[in-house]
Amino acid sequence: MFLIKQIASSSRSSLLKPLATSNLLRRSFSSESETLSIETSIPFIGHRIDPPSRTVETTPNELMDFFKTMVLMRRMEIAADSLYKAKLIRGFCHLYDGQEAVAIGMEAAITKKDAIITAYRDHCIFLGRGGTLVQAFAELMGRKDGCSKGKGGSMHFYKKDSGFFGGHGIVGAQVPLGCGIAFSQKYSKDGCVTFTMYGDGAANQGQLFEALNMSALLDLPVILVCENNHYGMGTAEWRAAKSPAYYKRGDYVPGLKVDGMDALAVKQACKFAKEYVLKNGPIILEMDTYRYHGHSMSDPGSTYRTRDEISGVRQERDPIERIRKLLLAHELSTEKDLKDIEKSARKEVDEAIAKAKESPMPDPSELFTNVYVKGYGVESFGADRKELRAVLP
Numbered sequence: 539m540f541l542i543k544q545i546a547s548s549s550r551s552s553l554l555k556p557l558a559t560s561n562l563l564r565r566s567f568s569s570e571s572e573t574l575s576i577e578t579s580i581p582f583i584g585h586r587i588d589p590p591s592r593t594v595e596t597t598p599n600e601l602m603d604f605f606k607t608m609v610l611m612r613r614m615e616i617a618a619d620s621l622y623k624a625k626l627i628r629g630f631c632h633l634y635d636g637q638e639a640v641a642i643g644m645e646a647a648i649t650k651k652d653a654i655i656t657a658y659r660d661h662c663i664f665l666g667r668g669g670t671l672v673q674a675f676a677e678l679m680g681r682k683d684g685c686s687k688g689k690g691g692s693m694h695f696y697k698k699d700s701g702f703f704g705g706h707g708i709v710g711a712q713v714p715l716g717c718g719i720a721f722s723q724k725y726s727k728d729g730c731v732t733f734t735m736y737g738d739g740a741a742n743q744g745q746l747f748e749a750l751n752m753s754a755l756l757d758l759p760v761i762l763v764c765e766n767n768h769y770g771m772g773t774a775e776w777r778a779a780k781s782p783a784y785y786k787r788g789d790y791v792p793g794l795k796v797d798g799m800d801a802l803a804v805k806q807a808c809k810f811a812k813e814y815v816l817k818n819g820p821i822i823l824e825m826d827t828y829r830y831h832g833h834s835m836s837d838p839g840s841t842y843r844t845r846d847e848i849s850g851v852r853q854e855r856d857p858i859e860r861i862r863k864l865l866l867a868h869e870l871s872t873e874k875d876l877k878d879i880e881k882s883a884r885k886e887v888d889e890a891i892a893k894a895k896e897s898p899m900p901d902p903s904e905l906f907t908n909v910y911v912k913g914y915g916v917e918s919f920g921a922d923r924k925e926l927r928a929v930l931p
Contacts, residue, residue: 578803587792590810608638611662631692634662636830639857643804653701655716656735658693660705667702671890681897710743717749720760731759739770757819767829785824798825799855
């Protein structure tokens with residue numbers, strides 16, 4: 539039996555307490571496909587429901603995939619930071635570095651037939667749903683080859699063929715939309731669920747409670763995922779919420795608090811939640827996570843929290859480092875191999891940026907597309923595309 543003990547100083551911020559690498563309970567495997575049983579670093583906390591087991595089934599292959607994908611996500615966001623500062627990305631831009639375990643753990647528990655809808659911190663969710671780096675960077679730079687044809691930018695990534703319904707810029711507005719997607723899933727009886735994601739800042743929105751009420755009445759297969767990174771737009775959760783226990787906010791709806799910096803814990807919680815909502819209706823998952831950047835690129839992220847707090851979370855709770863420690867401690871990889879993966883990710887991101895820069899800007903006529911139902915609205919035509927034809931219902 540192998541055990542990695544959690545060491546936490548009492549003087550640390552409460553953000554740093556749910557730390558450490560998961561504990562390996564059993565190490566009886568002979569191949570990369572052999573099952574491993576891993577115990578999450580801290581227990582789940584349930585509201586009106588018995589929490590799932592802390593013991594998570596995984597494989598060496600899955601752990602390696604977690605590491606590779608999270609490294610790629612992290613590198614993509616760091617590159618987006620540089621592109622924004624170089625003014626190649628305009629408008630709003632909200633980065634996800636620090637929160638990668640939520641995206642990767644969620645994907646490990648579901649299929650592409652299940653739906654995900656989120657707010658504006660959406661780049662890594664898109665990548666997890668099968669989107670490419672070229673599509674991501676092209677969209678960020680407003681290019682034709684972007685996932686939304688360069689018309690959405692950072693906040694409006696989209697990949698319907700993989701069940702990803704965006705990227706939404708209005709705080710909390712995606713929640714009722716996600717509940718609507720879940721309604722269609724229940725109506726069609728396809729056995730799929732919707733993950734409707736929002737932040738702690740949006741958790742106080744009235745529309746969230748209205749949508750949750752309807753979902754509970756109709757027993758919809760919707761999982762409300764609060765990514766609690768502890769700060770809204772420059773405002774700590776305790777200053778904005780009288781009750782920051784977001785997993786209890788549903789009152790009559792069960793909730794579960796999850797260590798959102800532990801990919802395996804997220805996987806276990808999402809698997810549990812999917813099975814639950816298909817039989818019983820909605821549930822709330824609160825992912826206790828953390829963002830390293832500010833709220834958006836216009837926010838330095840250091841005026842309302844200390845640099846020591848940020849570095850402390852990086853040192854003790856970083857989701858990538860947790861997986862790295864597991865891979866090394868149980869001899870599933872070497873330090874050199876993991877460094878090579880990180881170098882490869884940098885190269886992959888750089889190549890994707892170069893290709894995205896080659897993509898042309900959208901034609902001005904695209905301003906008139908995707909506005910109305912096909913066959914209605916305003917269309918541009920003629921040799922120079924400057925003549926307009928309007929067809930209304």
